[in-house]
Amino acid sequence: MRFERCRMLFGDEDFEKIQSSKILILGIGGVGSYALDCLYRSGVTDITILDFDIYDESNRNRQIGSDAVGESKVDTLAYLYPGIKTINQRMDMAWVADFDFDPYDIVIDAADTTKVKIEVAKKCYKKLIMALGSAKRYDASKIEVASIWKTHGDALARKIRNELKKAKFDRNFLVVFSPEEDKCKEKGSCVAVTGAVGLTVCSEAIKRILK
Template identity: 30%
Template sequence: MSLTDDQFHRYARHLILDEVGEEGQEKLLASRILIVGAGGLGSPLLLYLAAAGVGTIGVIDDDVVELSNLQRQVIHKTASLDRAKVDSAMDTVAEINPEVRIVPHRLRLTAANAMEVLSGYDLVADGSDNFATRFLVNDACYFAKTPLVSAALLRFDGQVSTFKAHLGGDHPCYRCLFPEPPPADLIPRCEEAGILGAIAGAVGSLQAVEVLKELLGLGESLSGHLLVYDGLSTTFRKIRIKRDPTCPLCGPQATIKDLSGHG
């Protein structure tokens, strides 16, 4: 695949990067990624990955746009209230880059459909807002041998990591970091604890950078590390994550053999 004249203009700032160039841009145009959630994290992910020319972007979300979403979910507009988030996101992406193909999945990800939904994607970016979905996405990516870039945020903080445990070696999975979901009363949801809207933009943009790095094979992968951002102190910490030999998913004595065991 060779770039058109319009594509040379659109992606000119990528093309002059030695690390990307024409070959890298063609790789992005041929890439297929799945974004889980079209909310606070999914919004900057969709905006920047579409602008970057990622050729096919699947987005899975079963929710509709509510007024309280608009403070941070910048891909949606006031006119999109009560519309399906996947449809609203698809329209906005079409305005930014009509070359990008959006594949809407208006449904909730479950153990029954996860492997089918993930099929055919090169990478998954998880922007979900609950531990049950994060564990499910992690497990499905492990079984599908698909890289996962995961992020989470709350109040003034956020975190990002990449998981490629299917490669073996020193690559941990999400369960190596969180062996099991913490009690629900210890981890309040966004609607309970609140969030500074711009935190979603900051963390989602970092997540988009890691997605592009993985697709292009650039720099150092976050696999094996957790990047933690504290917005109030404007500090970053990069924490080493070791593979857990007792992990029920990727450890040598793994007990989870299929998605029915996700927790």
């Protein structure tokens, strides 16, 4: 039985809550693809993923599905994870403004663009779990979970906080971040951290579903 071990852990009632949750994942790279894998294997049956990118050779060190170089990320993952829904769309400010986030119980932001992440937070902070910077690091033990207002040592979090303050936005939302110091100047990456951030996001989503 596919989900027997999940039912043992959560119990029938809570597992039904997990199965019936509607989750949207924005960005399915090194973080988002692992969040997808974790949620799918944990029994979530209504998952929508959004990305506009195709796999290139540089993705192969950290992204699930990335052996399909030159192929669409969402199409590849739809094949690997039957039943998920896909949006093959560039996530920009206009898309965020027009998109209806209401049907989803949880929105996972694993995208890269800072301005867009800020707009997503403004629009759906109550259901948001945001992944912050995971590049330039290799120590997964440094990963933390906190309110955006309680982060430390993460440059992206600091930038987002500053922009939210300028916009007089003071609402709370959860982020997964790492205060580990950068280990390189370029965007080097290690799946030990990018994958662990995605798995942590999944864990936080399950905890929220079962509250």
